[in-house]
Amino acid sequence: MHKAEAITAIVLAAHALARIAAHDAGNDAPSAQWRTLSILDQRGGMRLGALASAARTTQPGMTRLIGALESAGLVERGADPRDSRATVVTATAAGIRALHEWRTELGTTLAPRFDDLGDDDWRAIERTAAILGERAQSTPDDMTGARG
Template sequence: MQKSEAITAIVLAAHALARIAAHDAGNDAPSAQWRALSILSQRGGMRLGALASAARTTQPGMTRLIGVLEQAGLVERTADPADSRATVVNATTEGIRALDEWRTELGSTLAPRFEHLSDDDWQAIERTAAILGERAQDTADHQTGEDE
């Protein structure tokens, strides 16, 4: 397997595991909800257009999603301090709590699929998670710098 194929395989497996966990847990919230809350949790408040771009969706689609999340109390819109005509979307304390609960639920739902792994396999998974987390953070930091 070539290096790029290994990275692709990891990404595809991660997406599949997230879908499996959501299904097995009976979590019917759209993945776009968790993606938006994750971005807001990591990057802080953002304008809708920037959030849509970061989530790789359309601005109208993000506007609809934020409306639903706002009604649920998971996000709030405030005036942009730099431009009072614009709004900034922030995750609420309830939104961050829901995101943390979803992440915990994912882990506990998937745990039985991994219970028979060896210590060496766990070390490999932990190292892979650390490397991917670092790469994702470097990319997020780079993208945040471009938006400013």
Template sequence: MNRDEVISSIVVSAHALARIAAQDAANDAPAAQWRALTLLERESGQRVGALARASRTTQPGMTRLIGDLERAGLVTRSPDPSDSRAIVVDITAAGHNALTDWRESFRVTLAPRFADLDAADWEALHRAAEILAAHSIEQSSQNGERE
């Protein structure tokens, strides 16, 4: 498998695992909710437009989602201190807790699929996860996802 195929395979497999985990865990919350909360966990105080771009959705769609998350107590909205016409979104303690619970339910749901891995396989996955996290966070910052 060449480099391009490896990267494509990782992306496709990650989407499949997320879909399987959500189905098996009976988690009916939209993936966009978890994506937005994860972005806010990395960097709270983001504008709606920046969240929309980072989530690859429309600003009106993100505004609706943020409204739902705010009603659920997972985020708060407030005026941007640097521009009172703009709104920034922050994750709440309940939002952090929801993310922790979501990740734990996925871990428990997916664990049986990986039960047969040996120590070398776990080390390879651990290293791959470190590389992917470093590059996805690095790319988010470089792409100017914050307004």
């Protein structure tokens, strides 16, 4: 398997596992909800357009999602401190709590699928998770010196 194929396989498997976990856990919240809350958890408050861009969705779609999340008490809108005409969306404590509960539920739901792995496989998974987490937080500029 080539490097690009391995990375693609990991991403596709991760998406499949997330769908399986949501189904098996009976969680009917849209994945866009968790993606949006994850972005807000990592980056803090954001303008709607920037949040839509980061979540790779349209601004009207994000507006609808934020309305639903706001009604559920998971996010709140406030004035942008740099420009009072603009609105910033932030996750509420309840939103962050729901996100962390979902992440715990993901792990608990998927754990039985991995019960038969040995120590070497677990070390490989832990190393892969660390590398992918690091790369997911990096910008393309961060990676220019890392190629080799």
